[in-house]
Amino acid sequence: MSELMFAAAAGVPLAAGWSVHALRLTRRIESARRDPLTGLWTREAFERRAGRLLARHPHVVVVLVDLDGFKAVNDTHGHAAGDAALQATGASLNDMVAGSRRAVAGRLGGDEFAAAVALANPVALPWLLRGLHDEITAPFRHGGRDLTVGASIGAVLSSDLPEGGGRELSVLLRMADEAMYTAKRGGGGWQNAAFTPRSTTTAGRRTGRAGTHTTQRREAA
Structure with missing residues (x-):
């Protein structure tokens, strides 16, 4: 009996060691899926x-x-100021999704970000977008001065589309991208894809992106 108790006791540190190792490994994996500058999920993890x-x-x-x-901001105040702008934007998105299992945000690359939020009531959408835009464009502190950036936000609500393949994330991201570009052409702000004219495409890319052109000009909604 004493030998069994000794073996069991000896196994406790070993089991504890494996538990700590597994926890550290899990944290490393999660850290690899986070953008190091903003703490948001990377593109793959977000999607x-x-x-x-x-x-x-x-x-x-x-x-x-x-x-x-x-x-x-980068050209005038330096790359550290640009990083501060990205961090401030990341903080705004983190605030929006903090503590919710019904929301996720990520940095797709450069100064482009994304979020997905499950709404209990779609009527809250304008309030959500307006609040996000106001927070992102609020001044942030860097180098002893207040700096600002603008933001163009595009959004699409899954329930505005027919059920089926049209609600796939790739489709929704493309529609949100079109709405965002409409907002950008209008000087910034936010735009709901439900009220955005569909953009033309050239060789599979949205017209208006670098490397595309068209003879038609669409006005922002």
Whole structure:
């Protein structure tokens, strides 16, 4: 009996060691899926989690955010100021999704961000977008001065589309991207894809992106 008790006791530190190792490994994996500058999910991790939200909830808004005037901040105040602008934007998105299992946000790359939020009531969508835009464009402190960036936000609500393949994340991201570009052409702000004219495409790319052109000009809604 004493030998069994000794063996069991000896196994406790070993089991505890494996538990700590597994916890550290889990944290390392999660850290690798986070953008190191903003703490948001990377593109792949965001898309995986956003897809789960779409599968589980009927009203999910997919949001794309692109900063306006970001290059000017970099050129005028230096790259550290640009990083501060990205961190401030990341903080705004983190605030929006903090503590909620019905929301996720990510940095897609550069100064482009995305979020997916399951809404209990779609009527809350304008309030959500207006609040996000106001928070992102609020002044942030860097180098002893207040700096600002603008933001163009495009959004699409999954329940505004027919059920089926049209509600896939790739489709919703494309529509949010079109709405965001409409907002950018109008000088910034936010735009719901439900009220955005569909953009033309050239060789599979949205017209208006670098490398495309068209003879037609669409006005912002």
